[in-house]
Amino acid sequence: MDNITREKTLAATAAVSRIKPNMIVGLGSGSTAEIAVQLLGEKVKNGMQITGVPSSVTTKKLAQTFDIPLITDAVPAKIDITIDGADEFDENLNLIKGGGGALLHEKIVASASRELIIIVDSRKTARPLGSSFHLPVEVIPYAHVIVEQTLCQLGSTPKLRRNNDKPFVTDEGNYILDCNFNTIANPQKLASDISQIPGVVEHGMFIGMATRIIIGSGETTRELQA
Ligand code: 5RP
Numbered sequence: 001m002d003n004i005t006r007e008k009t010l011a012a013t014a015a016v017s018r019i020k021p022n023m024i025v026g027l028g029s030g031s032t033a034e035i036a037v038q039l040l041g042e043k044v045k046n047g048m049q050i051t052g053v054p055s056s057v058t059t060k061k062l063a064q065t066f067d068i069p070l071i072t073d074a075v076p077a078k079i080d081i082t083i084d085g086a087d088e089f090d091e092n093l094n095l096i097k098g099g100g101g102a103l104l105h106e107k108i109v110a111s112a113s114r115e116l117i118i119i120v121d122s123r124k125t126a127r128p129l130g131s132s133f134h135l136p137v138e139v140i141p142y143a144h145v146i147v148e149q150t151l152c153q154l155g156s157t158p159k160l161r162r163n164n165d166k167p168f169v170t171d172e173g174n175y176i177l178d179c180n181f182n183t184i185a186n187p188q189k190l191a192s193d194i195s196q197i198p199g200v201v202e203h204g205m206f207i208g209m210a211t212r213i214i215i216g217s218g219e220t221t222r223e224l225q226a
Pocket of ligand 1: 028029030031032033084085086087096097098099100101102103
């Protein structure tokens with residue numbers, strides 16, 4: 001196992017140790033969250049009863065391979081703990097997510113969760129949002145040209161995410177605009193401005209949602225708490 005995978009595994013293991021029998025567990029998306037799903041699968045195999053709520057089609061398929069019982073039709077109103085990854089976080093535990101394109105379902109799952117535990121490797125450290133990752137904004141295809149123009153007026157240089165030659169399409173059939181805002185001075189204000197643009201479905205800033213960030217670091221983990 002390489003160093004980064006080991007750090008992801010350490011963070012995922014620490015997060016999964018917080019899962020107790022009969023919990024409803026939000027299952028995040030991305031390579032780090034997938035390790036947590038695999039570890040949860042081992043718990044289920046050993047007889048622990050949990051119910052998972054997947055945040056993407058990819059995660060749903062993975063969880064099914066481990067026979068984790070799932071709720072897939074609609075997100076329940078109460079989820080005990082969600083374990084997910086992040087592309088960036090700041091010292092106030094605000095996040096940028098959506099590198100894998102699952103930000104809409106991830107945010108819905110997170111919003112229902114009593115605890116949102118974020119797991120990352122040591123390449124990710126607390127820094128102002130936007131300083132190392134472009135903000136993903138999910139838009140309905142019909143609106144992507146006008147939304148792109150409005151996001152330019154807000155100070156970014158949006159780029160339509162592509163998958164080979166075609167626009168990348170999310171689980172809900174939408175497009176993603178990856179927006180370079182450089183360092184985001186006021187995430188709350190920008191989040192509010194972007195949410196008001198007609199045609200925007202969701203943006204990748206998770207403000208005040210994470211309760212704990214577990215960072216795999218060498219042979220150990222360190223944690224940030226809200
Ligand atoms: C997907 C996400 C992921 O959680 C984020 O991209 C982190 O992924 P990884 O753990 O592979 O670095 O937000 O939409």
